[in-house]
Amino acid sequence: MAYVDKSAVDDAAFRLSEATAADFVELLKPRVMSLVVFTAFVGLAIAPASLNPFLALVSIAAIAIGAGASGALNMWYDADIDAVMSRTASRPVPSGRVTPGAALAFGLVLSALSVMTLGLVANWLAAAMLAFTIFFYAVIYTIWLKRSTPQNIVIGGAAGAFPPMIGWTAATGTIGMESVLLFLVVFLWTPPHFWALALFKSGDYERAGVPMMPNVAGEASTRRQIFAYSLLVAASGVLPAAFGYSSWAYGLAAALLGAGFVRYAWDVLVAGATDLKPAKALFGYSLLYLFAIFALVLVDHIAMRMLG
């Protein structure tokens, strides 16, 4: 039995929560977190400095929770948009399982906790970068850019690109050129990845009033921009080898993966207006591409260290 302020007892203003822990975990966007864990781990593992394995593990967890916290803040602010999009309507806030206030508090507490933990465990430069990433995703992207410009995902993509840099900085205490190249790969990969999604979900974004590229510049322009970005993605994947940080074996594999990306983007470019299959195929391939590039960077560094 719980005591309740009488002034608040009415169905509209008051209800007891039926949210479970799983609903709060869902606020963290676990699928995005898994990508953050992987890219941050690669950044940390290839850094030319060693961190105690347990401290490294806690650092990766802090970066992941920081990313999850920004996801919770995004779901708090975007509940109105999420409610009218088929892909996001069942999220905890629009479905009513978690109140907006609880999502906001959850995001803010985890943001502070993750930044403080990373600062204490690794270093304060990495913690400052994590804090900036959370701010960038929650405020610059979610609150400002997402509803105001079709370039939202281009600029906002920086937030998703920071984790490998933060992982690197957690190990070294500095910002390295090699980690900047990994940032560049994710940053340039983000627009074609999300515009491919927007092509086959443009109705969703239009209903929600989100100015994504297909419903602002048109689908033909979006297809052209996807293809242009795919060339940049393919080039960025090879950069670690071009700068001498990775072997030419990596460079060759990255070039082949990049050629695949360009091929899928070409299919999107020449597809008919009603043919959504190439966009779906590119979306799927782009996920595979990013995972493969980071896995190759990791394997290549391990091999180079073992071979001396």
Place this chain on the structure above:
Amino acid sequence: MIMAKQSDREFVTMTEQQKRARRNRSVALGLGLAALVIVFYVVTILKVDPSALFNRQM
């Protein structure tokens, strides 16, 4: 949600689902806090002496 008037206060009797959800959240919060205590304990030891948990002579 059932409300019962007792003196000048109003109380709410939680439904079974609400009770289960609250218990679920409480257990998760408790486990999370316990994990945090262990993590900070180990981190503190490692920060004070990085070789404390490894390379220890038995």
